[in-house]
Amino acid sequence: MFKKTDKVEKNINQDVTLLADTLDEVLQSAGDKSRDELDKIRSKAQGVLRDTRARFNTDKISQQARDAAASANDYVKDNPWYGVGAGAAIGIVIGVLLGRR
Template sequence: MFKKTEKTERDIDQDVTLLADTLDEVLRDSSSKTQEELGELHRKAKSVLRHARARFNDSSNLTQHAQDVAAHANSYVRSNPWQGVGIGAAVGIVIGVLLARR
């Protein structure tokens, strides 16, 4: 159920990292480049930015998916309250054990 969301999140993280790296390269190297190299760097930055914007515009699908999952979880807990309590307790125990190991 969450695999699509996790993949989209990883893709967005990669896009942001690539965008930041490209911007860093532009800022770092802009004073030592020739006009032709600056033009190429400018085209690369525009391409990365255009791609990242397209991906971020698709993130509305990610928001809708998260809302659908939350609504499904809410209806499940309302129809099975004791199972919801049991799942919550199990998650709490696991988190407690993990925090205690630190």
């Protein structure tokens, strides 16, 4: 249904994982490396951070969110009974959870 948003989510997860791994490498190797090695690692970390920030540009993320909402809207318009069924299911679940209190 939302193949494009699934791809975007995978890319975001990969970017965050790469950033976290790079920063973890910097933190773990701070005491073990020479000054030149630390400078290389710092440069690598700064590059990854710069690339990740560029990918998280708010305009791009906003457009992707709008695209996902438009896709969901089109899907519900094409299949209205699925939307009604999903709404009913969510209502039942919330009703059961509130009824247990």
